[in-house]
Amino acid sequence: MGSYINARMVEIREQLGPALKELGVRPRTWKGDGCVVVEFLPLKSTGNFSPVAIVFDDKASTGLEEASWAHAHVYVADYRRRDVGDTGWIAIDKTGERRLAIRHEGQRMFEWIAFVLEYEGAFPYQVGAPMHLASPHVADAYATVASWHRDVRIERRIEHEMPVETLVFADKDERDIRIEYRHLWSDAHLVIDGELTERFSQHDFHYLNAVVRELADNFYADRNLWRAPR
Structure with a gap:
């Protein structure tokens, strides 16, 4: 793969260097299914990555000795940032992806790719980067909890090298209420005054709403059909 993509990597480093430096990323290649992908990763492990990649058809597909811009396209993963209430935390959601045909040739082509890189920006590469939630589920859960309780805050700790993000309120x-979301787990934990009392799916926001409504409302606590014993 090296000799096939080498000339294009030299061009990318030379022509896109200023844009890559501004974003704090560097190009790296990997072999995909029928293609060679140039992605843009952080200079440091705690930095940001670009959602933009350049995808070249591989040698088996083109029959060429080196990768060609005529057999390439730009891939963009779509992300959105959203503030989580007024907590200072930010959630990042992947909302889709796009394939863009390479535009122009020569210098104008590199100017266009640089524009795409700059326009799309960069996002935290490290799971659980400072003030960036590891899971957008926590942001959705915060909105549900905050609709019933005041002074909800988000705390994070590291457990077995993975982030645990917790909604904390009274x-x-x-009573001290903590709803814990462990990264890559399927269930959330309800902890009351330090005791684990319940588990439920991180995706089940109807059930979460029933939980937090009961914790806020004595009348509803006696009539909560959603929370039948499990």
Whole structure:
């Protein structure tokens, strides 16, 4: 793969260097299915990555000795940033992906690719980067909890090298309530005054709403059909 992509990598480093430096990323190649992908990763492990990649058809597909811009396209993964209430935390969601045909030739082509890189920006590469939630589920859960309880805050700790993000608040009886979301786990944990009392799916926001409504409302706590014993 090296000799096939080498000339294009030299061009990318030379022509896109200023844009890559501004974003704090560097090009790296990997072999895909029928293609060679040039992605742009952080200079440091705690830095940002670009959602933009350049995809070249591989040698078996083109029959050429080196990768060609005529057999390439730009791939863009679409992300959005959203503020999580007024907590200072930010959630990042992947919303889709796009394939863009290479535009222009020569210098104008590199100017166009640089524009795409700059326009799309960069996003934290490290899971659980400072003030960036590891999972957008926590942001959605925050909105649900904050609709029933005041002074909800988000805390993070590292457990077995993975982030645990927790919604913390006091219920109607002034108990310490913690709803824990472990990265890559399927369930959330409800912890009341330090005791694990319940588990439920991180995706089940109807059930979460029933949980937090009961914790806020004595009347509803006696009539909560959503929370039948599991």
